[in-house]
Amino acid sequence: VQLVESGGGLVQPGGSLRLSCAASGFTFSNYAMTWVRQAPGKGLEWVSAINSDGSSAIYANSVRGRFTISRNNAESTLYLQMNSLKPEDTAVYYCAKYFVERAWTGTFREFNEYDYWGQGTQVTVSS
Numbered sequence: 001v002q003l004v005e006s007g008g009g010l011v012q013p014g015g016s017l018r019l020s021c022a023a024s025g026f027t028f029s030n031y032a033m034t035w036v037r038q039a040p041g042k043g044l045e046w047v048s049a050i051n052s053d054g055s056s057a058i059y060a061n062s063v064r065g066r067f068t069i070s071r072n073n074a075e076s077t078l079y080l081q082m083n084s085l086k087p088e089d090t091a092v093y094y095c096a097k098y099f100v101e102r103a104w105t106g107t108f109r110e111f112n113e114y115d116y117w118g119q120g121t122q123v124t125v126s127s
Contacts, residue, residue: 007122021078021095029073037091
C-alpha cells in the first residue's frame with residue numbers, strides 16, 4: 001500500500017489549495033479515506049473523511065464550509081479542496097486509509113482506525 005500526497009505549498013490568507021493523495025497497492029474504491037493534519041508543535045487533528053463510493057463525507061467543525069473532500073475511484077485519488085484558508089490551517093496534511101473494507105458506520109475520527117498513511121504535504125498560510 002502506498003499513499004502519496006501532493007499539492008501543498010505557501011498561500012496567502014483567503015486563498016485556495018487543492019491537495020491530492022494518489023493511492024496504490026489496494027482496491028481504493030473499497031475503503032473510506034481521511035485527511036488529518038498536524039500543525040507545528042501540536043498533535044494530530046482529524047479534518048475530514050469520505051466513504052468508499054464518495055457519496056458521503058464528514059468534516060471537522062474547524063473546516064466545515066471551507067474544505068471539500070472528494071475522490072476519483074477510477075484514478076485511485078483522494079482530494080481535499082481548501083478554500084478561504086486561514087493561518088491556523090498551516091499544517092502538514094496526511095491522507096490515510098480506513099482499516100475496514102466497505103465500512104461507513106462509526107465516527108471515522110479515531111486515528112488508530114487508519115492503517116496506512118502518506119508522508120504528508122506541507123500547507124503554509126501566511127501573508
